Amino acid sequence: MKKLLSLLSVSMLLFVLAACGSESSEGSNADSNTENQETAQEEGVSKEVKTALLEYQGSVIKVIRSAESTFAGYATPEDVEAAEVKPATAAETAASEIAAIEIPAELADYQADLEASAEKLSQFYAKKAELLEAGSEDLTEADALKQEYIDTINKVFNEVELSVPTFDMVFQ
Numbered sequence: 001m002k003k004l005l006s007l008l009s010v011s012m013l014l015f016v017l018a019a020c021g022s023e024s025s026e027g028s029n030a031d032s033n034t035e036n037q038e039t040a041q042e043e044g045v046s047k048e049v050k051t052a053l054l055e056y057q058g059s060v061i062k063v064i065r066s067a068e069s070t071f072a073g074y075a076t077p078e079d080v081e082a083a084e085v086k087p088a089t090a091a092e093t094a095a096s097e098i099a100a101i102e103i104p105a106e107l108a109d110y111q112a113d114l115e116a117s118a119e120k121l122s123q124f125y126a127k128k129a130e131l132l133e134a135g136s137e138d139l140t141e142a143d144a145l146k147q148e149y150i151d152t153i154n155k156v157f158n159e160v161e162l163s164v165p166t167f168d169m170v171f172q
Contacts, residue, residue: 046160052106053160056114057153059101060121061170067094067125068172077135087129095122110156117152120145146171 070090074080080087098118103111124145131139154164 049106049109050160050162052104053110053156053162056101056104056107057157057165060098060118060153061165063094063097063101064121064170066097067091068170070094071125071128071132072172074132076137077132080132080135087132088126091122091125091129094125098122110159113152113156117149117156120149120152124149 067090070085070093071087073083074087098121101118103114107114124142127145128139128142131142150167157164
């Protein structure tokens with residue numbers, strides 16, 4: 001009987017200690033939850049900005065892929081002459097699609113850079129079309145504009161603290 005009573009006392013003591021320990025743990029959890037919520041609110045703006053930038057860039061990438069698939073058909077001067085859609089028309093289409101992409105309000109701080117990058121991209125396609133229609137296979141002049149676009153958009157990604165996109169698979 002003494003053994004049973006001592007075993008019951010020890011288990012009651014463990015139960016009380018466990019209950020008291022979880023109350024203090026809950027109190028510290030409440031403090032850490034409050035801290036996490038405050039941190040999330042501080043980072044919420046930058047998370048929204050990052051999300052908006054990624055969505056914007058996704059829209060631009062769709063236009064680039066569409067334009068690049070059109071320009072891929074102009075491998076030779078004969079292809080340019082035989083094409084139903086001429087390079088100048090394809091460049092105008094790409095430029096109008098790029099201009100139609102709305103810059104989200106969350107990116108207001110970066111609007112000038114994003115507009116400049118969009119302009120460089122439009123200039124790239126216009127120069128590429130000009131060179132292709134002239135029969136040139138050397139697109140170095142156009143590639144310089146493409147690189148300016150990449151540098152400008154990478155600057156925005158760095159300022160927002162996102163990994164810069166790679167364009168190796170996008171531009172052909």
